[in-house]
Amino acid sequence: MASERPDRPDRTTLSDGELVRLIRGGEVDAFAELMRRTQRAAYRLARRITRRHEDADDVVQDAYVKAFRALDRFESDRPFGPWFLTIVSRTALTRIRDGARRAAESLDAPGYDGGAPLSERVADPGQDAEALERRLRIEQAMASLSDDHRAILALRVEGDLSYAQIAETLNVPVGTVMSRLARAREALLAALGEVRTMEPPRS
């Protein structure tokens, strides 16, 4: 947050690789700029997988510490974001599998810091009631999926990761990613009551 920490030099124009080289060279606070670039996507991904703010918060912070410690292994000619998101998703998956699993937050629960609940936040001004209802139904359907299905959809939709990156994250072959993702999407459609079976062609 360069804007909130005026004592920190402005590094917004540096590339990810340049920032990593600075950090390796001892300017550890350059990590703040890498965080600024990735924390929104990281939090959204973690929140999707864990479904709770406290878990997502822990996961993202843990993931940053892990990424920092593993910077030696990061090839600085690559973008930091996708690499970091795979750490986030692994940390989040470990967390939901380690018994930290709790019920999803209700869409009507107060938001973080007592803010507006999600059911209000999804309402864009000017959006009609039908569209709002649809968005809420989609959120509910997503929250109702199994951990595996929700996680792989989150990796694809929130993380915007390629099949190869998802395969690496989940440690499964790309073919498995392809089939699991299809099953997850089918489950989401089923939860929305929009089941579509592929009928045989009519002759």
Place this chain on the structure above:
Amino acid sequence: MKHVPMQHPSNEDLFAYRDGELAGEKRFLIEAHVVSCATCRELVDGMSGIEADLKSRPDQVGEEYYARMTESVLGKIGAKSAAGAGAGAKSQARAIPTAEDAPRVERRRPDMEPEAEGRRRHLFPWFGVVGAGAAAAAVMVVVVMLAQRQGEWIRAPRPASAPEEPFEDRADSLAEPPEFAPEGPAAGAKQKLEVGALDNKRAVEREEAASGLAKENAPAPPVLGEDARARRSATASEKDAAVETRSANEELARGEPQAMTAPSATAAAGDIAGGAPTDEYAAVLRAHGLPPVYDPARVSRDALLKAENDLRYLYMAGRAQTDSARVRLYLAEAARAKADPADSAAVEGVIHHYWRAIRLARKDPAVSAMAWRRLEEYQRETGRAP
């Protein structure tokens, strides 16, 4: 749409197409279908709409939260003191044990950058009002593009009014380009149907295997042509690779998160001649407990058939790359395991697979030797002259 010229592709293929994950012929074929099939277009469009809604879910935290998180993390990694004292990240990284979950840098293909994917997805903004005539025209355009792309490999395309054929068989009507291709034309329709019927079961099995539920593949008796010499010929390095593969599988079976080491460094550490397998191929090998090069003494029929879909995906999607010959040899063996020796079309299909593997294995003597040996055995078994 009064006429849909082929069966609907699987949902896997449709979604992979939408995600920009298909390459080569397969992509063209799915695209041709989606253009002309309202049902599939509706499915793909519907999913796109849902995902757009998910992606546009408003943030539940704000800038203040991120600012606090930044300070908290910087505190944990020692940036505040480091900023003044100059303690290097590198020395800290050595002092603290390396994070388990940190992956090695992924070796993505340059065209798989997320931005590029996004752009590609937007190339086909979902055919809102394609009429029947436009759809037919689009199919023709795609066929013409394929013909131009493939030159002498392509056979005469079927007219749109030709009898309907299963989608996979449509794929088969294209002969192979040099590096990757749909399955060989000689593989019969009957065999294809079997494959389709098994798909769901295999998908479940693959998921189980991948999530560590499946047991490690015990060294089962060889299926085809038991050959004691083959056991002796397994090189020491391949044995090492097998040990590595087993230990990776055990780790998976315990459900422990694996550090992201390069699969090529584990699953196929000792591989020879053709170089280390690519990461994706190595991941498939590891998931199914297979050696880098097919060996009848070390691969059970069961393991072979379970791995077949994953291997075929690598091949069809053009991801087999430098492992094309090895993947093709595995596919030959899978076809052989399923082929009825009395069905001459199926037998020819298997032989065709072996020839492809041999041609692709020009720089990979281990694969070439194995493919020759297996081909000769098979020709003798089926009463054909070697």
